[in-house]
Amino acid sequence: MSFFEDFWNIFWWLFCVYAIFAFLWALFMVIGDLFRDHELSGWWKAVWIFFLAFVPFLSLLVYMIARGKGMTKRSMEQARKSQAETDAYIRQVAAASPSEEIAKAKTLMDAGTISAEEFERIKSKAVA
Secondary structure, eight states: OOHHHHHHHHHHHHHHHHHHHHHHHHHHHHHHHHHHOSSSOHHHHHHHHHHHHHSHHHHHHHHHHHHHHHHHHHHHHHHHHHHHHHHHHHHHHHSOOHHHHHHHHHHHHHHTSSOHHHHHHHHHHHHO
16 A cells, blocks of 8 residues: 555545534534523424434424524523623622622721721621
8 A cells, every 4th residue: 555545544444434523413402402491392302303313414404594593592692691690699609798799898997008097998888
């Protein structure tokens, strides 16, 4: 065997592996979108799953053509929801408790860094 025959065999093998992974990724995206869609009835979901199981390539193409914009919309809604939940969790965890803020402000007032009026303002913000 020559170098070029081996090269094209390796190239063909890599292409096939890439195509299989791309197909599986698209298939799982479609299945995930089916279960994420609350407007589609259970019967239609079952029909799509049936066709994805027995005629996968054609069903995948038809689904992406027919419902592609909806897939994008639902995916963006899910991403926004996840981001909002993450941001809310970070704010909850990162925020100091009111008693900690008052204790820090009291330490600063005792050290003379802030005045009594500033301490009262910080305390009223922490309590509110």
